[in-house]
Each structure stands twice: as structure tokens, then as C-alpha cells.
Amino acid sequence: MKVETIRSREELEEVTPFQVDNLLWGTKKIPKTYGYLGFVPNDGFYLKMICEEADPLRTYTKDQDPVYQDSAMEAFFLFESGKERLPKPTYLNFEANANGALIAEYGTERTYRTRFGKETRRAFECTALMEEGKWSVSLRVPITALEEVYGSLSLGVGSTFSCNFYKLSETAAVEHYAAYALIPTKIPSFHMPEYFAEAEIVEGRK
Template sequence: MLKKRRSLLFFLFLIFASCNAQNEAPKELKVKEIITDKNVTLSQVSELLEEQTELHSINIINWDTFSYTPKADFRIAHANNQIWLKYYVTEENILAQVDTINGGVAGDSCVEFFFDPKADGNYYNFEFSCIGMPHLAYGPGRRARQFVDEEKIKEHIEITSSLGNEPFAERTGGHSWEMTIIIPASILNADEGIQLKGLKTRANFYKCGDRTSERHYLSWNAVGTETPDFHRPEYFGSLVFE
């Protein structure tokens, strides 16, 4: 009887926590500008982010069915009309099966950055597996996506992961990894000539793993849907580029 009562209390706690998160006001994040040389390397970007930016967490459980919570944090800044990102992840299992650009990397151990530059509901979904395999498309919703050309992605986006870039089957036993990414504004196909400095935009940051042994769907800003759905710009938070 006591065991059943505890299980019920835990279940009610999960529901309360989920509802509470979804009712929170949208988050706002100020994206710092870092002044530096134009030919900065990924290694230098990693160091500058460590030195000059704050750590933010991707830790909201929006759906109590998927309660597993890996530790996921990120740093963000902009420089030379580029977005700089660095992710830090600790999780029990890691998976990196997808070996093609614009493949289904969300099923692998994955981090994501959904970015709506004009705050008008048209957004880019930047998705990266734990080995840096990218997926990038643009549009107003899940079913209206236009993929960015693979060659353009390879040419413009720079990525490095502490796990390397070779695919692998699921590994268990606990793992930590980091990833640094440079996203130039030139990759934003539908927003040619856009300048990041001074821009007020909307975005969300995610951690997921749809095909991992412990499926999970975490967000930075709360998502108020009944089932997992990251393609919902109405639940994005605010980004202000200083």
C-alpha cells in the first residue's frame, strides 16, 4: 500500500512539474557580441565562449512519459555575423548511426537549435548528432520544411565534437561530450543579407535521442504540447543579439 502511494505521489509530482514549466513566461537570453579577428578557429571560439559567456541549461521535461534527464548545457555568442555555440552533454547512452547530412539525426544523441530570425514563425532547425552530423531546413512548421543544400552546409557551418566524426552503435555506461559550432548568417537562405547585431529574435534549444535506449526530449524554453513536438515556434523563447 505504501509503495503504491509513493508511486502515485511521484506521478502527481511529474504532472505538476510539467504543467508548472509550461505555464512559465518565455525565457529571454541576451546573446553577447565577442569582438575578435575574422579568421578565428573552432578551438579559439571554444576558448572565447568559455571565457566570456554564461552557461545555460536545457533541462525542462515537458512530457512526463519521457522523464530521463541527461545533463545538457550550452553557451552562445555572436561575432563577425556568426552565431557561436558550445554544447556540453552528459548522458548514460550515446548513439551516432546517421552518416549523411540532413539525415534523421534527431534519433541519435542529438542537440538542436531552432532559430526564428525575424520572429515571424519561419524558422531554421539546426540539428547536430553527437558526432557533429548536421541537419538543416527552413519553413513555418514541421510539414513545410525546405532543406538547405548539403554542399552549402559543408562549406559554411563549422563543427567539432569531442567524440570525433565517425558513426557508431549505441554505447552504454555513461558518457560526456562537448561540441563547438560556428553558424554564419550566410547559411540563412531565406534571410539573405541579415545582420545579427541588434537583432531581436526567437529560438529554442533542445536535447533529444529518439532512438536511444532512454528516449528523451528536453528543452530550454518550455513546450506546451501534449506529446513531444519541437517544431512549435509559438513556444520559442527570445534571443536578443547585443
């Protein structure tokens, strides 16, 4: 994946979109899901994910509610740590539903993850928008939040990291799973950093 630099969030939808179209674990079909990821130097990453789903399940309304039981879109990121290396890498998960309720955590395992504090969650500026026939989630991931986890980072053109993006619902009546980068396992789990896609920050179009 190439992540283009942009000057502001207003330019985000000018970058090349990515598709969430790898169906997983018996899923036969999902609503079209795609997104945009851009990087503003000295600021952070901006993400918008869009799903062409007219009436998404959206029960939960509070941050850290189990939004994965609703119709949800998710983004996972892994950066190189400036801190002492751990046996397993630390990665971040952001999960949101059409109400804009957000799970924002980090850790090395699927369980026992650390939640970001309220101040940092506000800095993520998570919003959701319902429109005719579709819904979207927008998110900012500031460098300051990443450095809470990883220590000092020098992010710019040429920097690399890994990531994956998902569409899902764990509720039986509408259960489905899809990813940007394929996860070739039999047991459903998005917490598989070994299968994240490689990403590189590149110069944006002038």
C-alpha cells in the first residue's frame, strides 16, 4: 500500500482508495467497502472508510462499547518502536460503528489490551456520517498518539509501517467478515499482525 502525503484532511479523498474485498471465514458477500488513508507531515494520518450499506446495525453509542457486534469498520496499525524491543510487536486497533462509537486500543495480544485515555480519544476526532445508501467513518491518528505507544517516531516520505482494514459484524443474523489484506487462517481473528499489509508513505500528487 502507498500512503500519499496530503496538506490537510480536505485533500484526503484525492488519494487512491483502497478496497476491503477479501471475504473471510465463510462470508459470501458484503456491501462495497473502501477507504482513503493519507498522511499530513508533522500532524498524522487521516482515514475515511465508506460502506455502501443503507441500514447498518448500530446499537451501541458509547466509546469502548462492543461495536464489532454492530456493523463495523476497523483499522489496525503497527509501527516500528523506538523503545526497547518486545518479543511481540505492539499494534493499534480502531473499531467504529455508524453511530461513531469508537474502540481505540493497543497491545501485543488480542486480549488484555490497553485503552487510550479520554484526551487522546478526543484527538482521534472520530465521526460517523449516514447518507442515502451508505455510511462512513472518519478518523485522525495524530503522531502524538502514536508516540504515546512507540516513543519517538520520525515519520515522513519513505517511512514504512503495516496495517489492515476490516468490515464485519459478529451478530449471527448479519455475520460477515472482510479485510483489505487476506488473513489465511481458519479461525476468525483480525488480531493477526503477521498478515498486515506493508505500507509506505510516498510523496502526494501536486
